[in-house]
Amino acid sequence: MAKSIWPQSDQTQALLAAARQGDTDAINQLLDRHRAPVRRLVQMRLDRRVQQRVDVSDVVQDVMFEANGRLQAYLENPAMAFHLWLRQIAWDHMIDTYRRHRKSAKRDMDREQPLALGGTSDHSTIELAAQLCDPEITPQAAAVQRELAEQVERTIDSLDEPDREIILMRHYEHLSNQEVAEALQLTPPAASMRYLRAMRRLRELMQSSESSSADDAAES
Known part of the structure; x- marks a missing residue:
């Protein structure tokens, strides 16, 4: 990390x-x-x-x-x-x-805006995407990486607040499990369990999005 x-x-x-x-x-x-x-x-x-x-x-x-x-x-x-x-x-x-x-x-805004992660977090998003996807098939092309990064950030933004918060703390602030536990006033095992649940939910949403995109492509 x-x-x-x-x-x-x-x-x-x-x-x-x-x-x-x-x-x-x-x-x-x-x-x-x-x-x-x-x-x-x-x-x-x-x-x-x-x-x-x-x-x-x-x-x-x-x-x-x-x-x-x-x-x-x-x-x-x-x-x-x-x-x-x-x-x-x-x-x-x-x-x-x-x-x-x-x-x-x-x-002043006509639509929801994405996470305010900006360019400083591109590498963090790619690292997270690599954990969510099979590294054997994760494309390396810059354009594909950008598309994948955008998908990851959109999916994070759709999570419930507790799941979203702990993923941002771990993968964008790069806090350890012990630090997250201290910040959220949880025990380390409880913080670890919350993180694992959040990652599982994020992976499920990513897979669901990929399946929908594949279906749309097949129909077009």
Whole structure:
């Protein structure tokens, strides 16, 4: 599986230790090295319709500002890994942003928009497609890969929210099962079971879509 969007944990831990000692430079470095991952998260997960009305940089700035204000409390009582704590702040801001803009955004859109995964996740989508399809027959042509990637993303978007969420966390944010369990407040076995069910449902929908396409082609 691809590398997590978040910085390496050992470097983060060193900066957290220095920050607990009152090292201002360590605090600045800690927040600065997580700014780009927060931006990527917001770009991936904030509704595309809302992104047409809201500058992603403004959302990121609000997230980092709040994180800076709450950092001391976190350092005194780190209830979860730092990147998961920061992810939760970002998630809360994305929900708030969506709620404030969803009505006006929907009025401007004539149809549903696909997942806001964008070009940064093309490789993640292809990796996921390879897991869903037989690698012996998965075509390598770029045009076919793009078509398959679009089909995967459309199918993910049609999943129920719990299934959709855990697949995005595992395959686009590249969180481990342990991290997903911590973020969703589940036990690791429960998180693993939810993920397996979601992947089974995604595979079933992909196969159903492929069968429908084959039937349509045969009739035409």
